[in-house]
Amino acid sequence: MPKINRNDTFNLLRKLTFLRAWNAIKVLASFYATRFFSKPIQWGMPISISFEPTTSCNLRCPECPSGLREFSRPTGMLEKDFFKETIDDIHQHLLYLIFYFQGEPYLNPAFLEMVKYASSKKIYTATSTNAHYLTDENARKTVESGLDRLIISIDGTTQEVYKQYRVGGNLDKVIEGAKNIVKWRKALNSKTPFIFFQFLVVKPNEHQIEDIKKLAIEIGVDEVRFKTAQIYNYEKDPNQLIPVTDKFSRYKKNEDGSYRPKNKLANRCWKLWHANVITWDGLVVPCCFDKDAMHQLGNLKNESFKKIWYNTNYRQFRAELMKSRKNIDICANCSEGVSVWKD
Numbered sequence: 198m199p200k201i202n203r204n205d206t207f208n209l210l211r212k213l214t215f216l217r218a219w220n221a222i223k224v225l226a227s228f229y230a231t232r233f234f235s236k237p238i239q240w241g242m243p244i245s246i247s248f249e250p251t252t253s254c255n256l257r258c259p260e261c262p263s264g265l266r267e268f269s270r271p272t273g274m275l276e277k278d279f280f281k282e283t284i285d286d287i288h289q290h291l292l293y294l295i296f297y298f299q300g301e302p303y304l305n306p307a308f309l310e311m312v313k314y315a316s317s318k319k320i321y322t323a324t325s326t327n328a329h330y331l332t333d334e335n336a337r338k339t340v341e342s343g344l345d346r347l348i349i350s351i352d353g354t355t356q357e358v359y360k361q362y363r364v365g366g367n368l369d370k371v372i373e374g375a376k377n378i379v380k381w382r383k384a385l386n387s388k389t390p391f392i393f394f395q396f397l398v399v400k401p402n403e404h405q406i407e408d409i410k411k412l413a414i415e416i417g418v419d420e421v422r423f424k425t426a427q428i429y430n431y432e433k434d435p436n437q438l439i440p441v442t443d444k445f446s447r448y449k450k451n452e453d454g455s456y457r458p459k460n461k462l463a464n465r466c467w468k469l470w471h472a473n474v475i476t477w478d479g480l481v482v483p484c485c486f487d488k489d490a491m492h493q494l495g496n497l498k499n500e501s502f503k504k505i506w507y508n509t510n511y512r513q514f515r516a517e518l519m520k521s522r523k524n525i526d527i528c529a530n531c532s533e534g535v536s537v538w539k540d
Contacts, residue, residue, distance in 0.1 A: 205391035205419070208345055212292055212321045220244065220290040221471075228470040237515035242290040242506060245472040247485060248283075249298035250275045250305040252477060256327055257364040259436050260429060262488050263299040270490050275477040277307040279497075281314055283475070287502050288318040296324040297348075298474050299488060303330035309342045316343030325350060325395070327366060331374025337381045339390065347390040349375055349418070352397045354408040361401040362438070372416065379417040393420035398445035399438040427530055431456045447530075458530065462522045466531075469515050473506075481505050483514060486527040 213221075223241030230238045252272045254263040262268050284291075294315050302308050302324050315322050323346035331339070339347065351371050353359030359368040378392055396402070396409050406423065413421045425447045428438055432455045439456060440446050448456040468484045475481055479497040480490050494514060495505030505511065522528045 204388045205346065208389060208391070209293070209321050212319050214289075214319070216289050217244075217292045221292065224471050228465075228467060231470070231515075231519070232465060235519070237512055237519060239470065239507065239511070239515070242287065242503065243472050244291070245293035245295065246287070246291060247295040247298050247472070247474040248275065248280065248311075249300065249475065249477045250296055250302040250308050250311070250324075251300040253304045254299070254301045254327075255304070255329055256301070256366050258362055259364065260427060260438065261299070268299075268489060270476070270480075271478065273477050274305045275307075275311070277311055279479065280311050283497060283502065284315055284318060284320075288315075288320060291320055294320045294322050296322065298476065298485060301327055301330070303335065309335075309338050309344075312339075312342040312344050316345075321345045324348065326374075327363065328371040328374035329367065331377050333377050333381075336374065336377035337385070339378060340381045340385050340387050344390045347378060347392050348395050349378075349392065350397065351375075351394050351409065351412075352399065353402045354405045354412050358402050358405060362397065362399055372412075375416050375418060391420075392418045393422055394418055395422050395424055397424050397426050398440050398442070399426050400440050401438070403440040403442050403445060428456075429530070431458070431530065460531065462528060462531065464519050464522045466518055466522065466528070469518060483527070486531055492525075492527065 220241045221244050224244055227238045227240035251274045252263055252268060253274070254261070296302050296308065296312060303326055312322050312324070322344050324344065325348040328349045328351070349371065350363070351359070352362045353368065356368045360366055375392070378390070382390070394409060394413050396406070398406070410421055423445060425445055426438055427447065428434055431439070431448050434456060439448055447459055449459050450456055473481055473483060474485055474487070475497065476490050480493050481495045481497060481502070482490050483492055483494065492514065494510045495508055497505070518525060518528070
């Protein structure tokens, strides 16, 4: 099995300044105070933020609104200047920055420049990619940007299986991209990025779980993680994606052949206290399950992040979640509490 890179944890802790540590303590305390007093209490700023580089994507994955071109919101690219202004405003308390929400980050021409800017603020940076744009040149620039974590989505070890979910994808390009990153990390004597394969387990590929572990060893990536798939119309599973292997499924099969989520939704969610998502055009939404930005809590083009974080919309959303989380549409198919297996 791939050897876990302990440097990744050390690298994250290295970014932990006094202000960020104190902020994290306040956020954690507010979450537990909320549970104790049964009313939303919010201290501190987010520990982690997801920033969307773009909604564009080169693939057409069947459970992805970006891939299916089914967004009701506009498609576009995150502007470098807007990104820098936002980071300048929040970087002192921010520990972890994810350059991903929807779309393929490398399609944004300024993506790696933005990574480099965030890295200069000593923020831990991560992204997720389908690896089709990890050319030799981009791989070198990625290592040089200071990116701390690179998630490579690879959902099959043969082209025939891979393309069943990654529609329009080319497995050879993914493997080549992964090799390029490994090569340049070694050539530049860099400890980053920490590289792992993310294998979304679906029915067509679950028989290749052992094969992906072997491929990871062969290429030299640091880790393999197996992720459960979110199926939008899970009751009927029209694309026949829900795996047979129970531990890799978010859903249980009913006697009539339909499915239901395994996860029982408690009226709390840690994400609403420590993290959020910013779309490419500045909308602030609760979490990564609000893919169409239907629950807009604020707009950074109109007001500061801090004002949004403590505004009436946020307080109301947290209160509604505590009252009846199951009645919030983006929570109904949530994976919070469902494990991601590592190997």
